[in-house]
Amino acid sequence: MNKVLIVLILSAFPFLVRAQAPVDTTNVFIDTTQQKDLLDIGNKLLKIKPRKYPKHYQKEVYFSILPLSSNVPGASKALVTSTTAGFYLGPRRTTYLSGVTFAPYFNLKGRYGLPIHSSIWLQNNTYNIQGDTRFLVYPEATWGLGSGQPENQNILVNYDYIRFYQAFLKRITPYLYAGIGYDADYYININASGPVSLADFTGYSYGTAQNSNSFSSGVTFNLLYDSRQNVFNPIPGAYTNIIYRDNTHILGSDNNSQSVYIDLRKYVSLSNLSLKNQLDFWVYYWTTLGTGTPYLNLPSIGMDPYQRSGRGIEQNRYRGEALAYFETEYRRDITVNGLLGFVVFANINSASQPNSHQFAYLNPAGGAGLRIKFNKKSGTNICIDYGVSKGYSDINLALGEAF
Numbered sequence: 001m002n003k004v005l006i007v008l009i010l011s012a013f014p015f016l017v018r019a020q021a022p023v024d025t026t027n028v029f030i031d032t033t034q035q036k037d038l039l040d041i042g043n044k045l046l047k048i049k050p051r052k053y054p055k056h057y058q059k060e061v062y063f064s065i066l067p068l069s070s071n072v073p074g075a076s077k078a079l080v081t082s083t084t085a086g087f088y089l090g091p092r093r094t095t096y097l098s099g100v101t102f103a104p105y106f107n108l109k110g111r112y113g114l115p116i117h118s119s120i121w122l123q124n125n126t127y128n129i130q131g132d133t134r135f136l137v138y139p140e141a142t143w144g145l146g147s148g149q150p151e152n153q154n155i156l157v158n159y160d161y162i163r164f165y166q167a168f169l170k171r172i173t174p175y176l177y178a179g180i181g182y183d184a185d186y187y188i189n190i191n192a193s194g195p196v197s198l199a200d201f202t203g204y205s206y207g208t209a210q211n212s213n214s215f216s217s218g219v220t221f222n223l224l225y226d227s228r229q230n231v232f233n234p235i236p237g238a239y240t241n242i243i244y245r246d247n248t249h250i251l252g253s254d255n256n257s258q259s260v261y262i263d264l265r266k267y268v269s270l271s272n273l274s275l276k277n278q279l280d281f282w283v284y285y286w287t288t289l290g291t292g293t294p295y296l297n298l299p300s301i302g303m304d305p306y307q308r309s310g311r312g313i314e315q316n317r318y319r320g321e322a323l324a325y326f327e328t329e330y331r332r333d334i335t336v337n338g339l340l341g342f343v344v345f346a347n348i349n350s351a352s353q354p355n356s357h358q359f360a361y362l363n364p365a366g367g368a369g370l371r372i373k374f375n376k377k378s379g380t381n382i383c384i385d386y387g388v389s390k391g392y393s394d395i396n397l398a399l400g401e402a403f
Contacts (some may be wrong), residue, residue, distance in 0.1 A: 001337035034274075035338040037373040038382075061087045062335035062378035068359050081105075084397045086378030087230060091122030097121070097378060099231045101400070110139045117306060119231050128177055128224065132165040133306060139193070140316050144202045145298075145354040147318045151391045155201050159296070160188040165305075167222050167243075175227045181220040183245055187296050188213050198295065203354060206255060207294025214294040215254050218247035228267065232400040233379035236278065239265040246291075261285075263304070265403055275333040276341060282403045283330075284309070287322035287357065296300060299323035301363075302351050308402040312365030312394065314385025320351030324359065329403070333369075341371035341381070345402070365389035374399065 066082045073108035082103040088095055096122045106112035133372035139158045143149040167181030172208040180293070189302045191211050192198040199208040241263040263284040271277045286299035299322060302308075302315035309325055327347035334340040340369040346366040350359040369385035385396040 016337070019027070035373065035376040036335075037339065037376040038175055039375060041339075058293075061085055062375050064378065064380040064381070064399050065373045066374070066382055068395065082397075084232060084380055084399045086230075086375075086380065087207035089121060090125075094124045095121055096125055096226075096228075096233070097230050099378075099400075111129075112136075113138060126171050127178075128169045128171075128226075130167040130169070130181070132163060134161065134163040135137045136161040136163075141314070142198075142202070142316055142319065145204060145320050145350045145351070145361055147320075147359075149239075150355075155196065156193040157190065158193060158398075161389075162188070163221075164188040167220060169222055171225055174393050175225050177222075177224040177226070179221055179222050179224075181243075183216075183220050183247075184219055185216045185294075185297055187214070187215075187294065190214060190296070198248070202295060206292060206294050207296055209287075214296065215252060216247045216257070216294055216297055217251040217253040218257075219251070220245045228265075230379050232380060234265075234267050234280075234401065234403075236267045236269040238267070239263070254294070256287040257294075258288065259293060259297075259299075260287055261305075275336065276331055276338070277333070278331045279330065280326075280329045280403070282327040284325050285322070286325075293321070296321075299351070301351070306403075308398075310347065310365065311345060311385055311396055311402060312347070312367050312389045312392070313349070313363065314392050314394070316349035317392075318349060318363055320353065320357075321355075322352040322357045322359075323349065325349040329402070331401075338376065339373050341373075343369045343371065343383075343385070345369070345385070345387075363389065369396075 062085070064084045082101070085100045086097050089098055096318055100116070100118045102116050104114050113134065113136040115134040116131070120129040135159050136277050139156045141154045142157050143154045164184045167179055169177035176313065181228070187207065189211060190198065190207065190213070192201065192213030197210050199205065202208055223242040225238065225240040227235040228239055229237065236273050243261040245259045247255065248256045250257060261284065266281045268279045269277065270279055284304060288298065298318035298319050300316045301310040301313055301323065309327065325347065328403065329344060329345040330342060331343050334342060346364070348364045349364055350362050352358055353360050365387055366384055367387035371381040374380050374382050380399055381401065382395070383398045387394055387396060
């Protein structure tokens with residue numbers, strides 16, 4: 001099984017290696033004058049005349065908002081309002097689009113979340129500042145470690161969660177950045193619902209004591225290669241992100257522990273037409289190094305930095321001391337004006353078996369989705385995806401592409 005995973009990961013490398021040729025995508029200017037989005041349609045229906053700006057004027061912030069009702073961890077319905085803000089902090093021909101995503105949710109049973117993600121590009125892409133802050137109160141189902149458990153073999157775990165991640169990266173060469181950061185995870189009042197404790201159910205000793213807290217605090221060392229230009233709707237290019245995290249008692253962590261997250265993505269245009277016709281690849285490997293990582297901090301499906309992996313698979317369905325993931329997606333415009341499009345995707349993952357870094361099972365999923373352009377200036381789409389895997393299916397609504 002390990003050999004199969006290695007083959008799957010290496011199969012993506014030719015696309016990623018080809019991306020290392022220095023092509024300055026920041027000089028690619030996207031002309032949106034012939035495109036249409038929902039804002040154009042709304043203005044036309046309401047007979048609102050867009051405000052005219054001087055030619056030298058550049059609007060600073062582009063907002064997209066999507067109120068919806070969706071499932072949150074714990075199999076409960078919640079009201080979710082996803083908001084994205086895209087803006088430029090420098091000339092558009094030399095500076096990437098910065099983005100902030102805020103997606104609060106709540107229901108009538110005391111479950112709520114306030115997650116904020118940000119990727120800020122300073123003028124001429126000299127620095128990149130990344131942030132991930134979350135305040136969450138919610139249950140999540142867990143199936144223990146590995147990939148072999150049946151769907152009905154799970155327990156519900158309740159806890160409050162505070163996350164604070166920040167990273168500051170400096171450009172070394174075009175597209176290549178290096179820097180440091182700080183990550184903190186605080187799980188409060190961890191308790192399992194049911195006759196069995198989390199420690200007994202999982203057979204894992206770190207961060208599983210009933211009614212306990214778990215705190216992980218450490219520095220990160222980050223290496224980033226990014227030629228995508230737009231985080232909400234990547235154009236052809238490549239992305240590589242390597243994060244080494246070292247949690248230590250010196251910074252208040254309950255246990256000393258280390259982890260590595262390696263994320264590789266490639267975006268390939270299949271034609272030179274104005275219509276989007278694009279094939280994309282995403283592979284990541286996330287692993288702990290040694291012991292001491294709390295259970296809720298172990299690699300698990302759907303818990304990557306932007307929580308977008310594993311469409312068609314329930315969040316946290318597979319967890320282990322190591323996790324390998326591969327996804328490919330075909331993206332195509334339906335209308336010439338870019339208002340409508342579609343995607344077809346497939347993904348596969350494997351979580352390592354209990355108390356090891358060995359893989360024994362492959363967990364596939366796939367599906368398709370509709371794209372509706374909300375804001376053509378930031379390239380933000382409303383994404384409606386239907387995904388399915390063995391014994392499970394879901395409908396995913398979001399602003400911005402999955403990867």
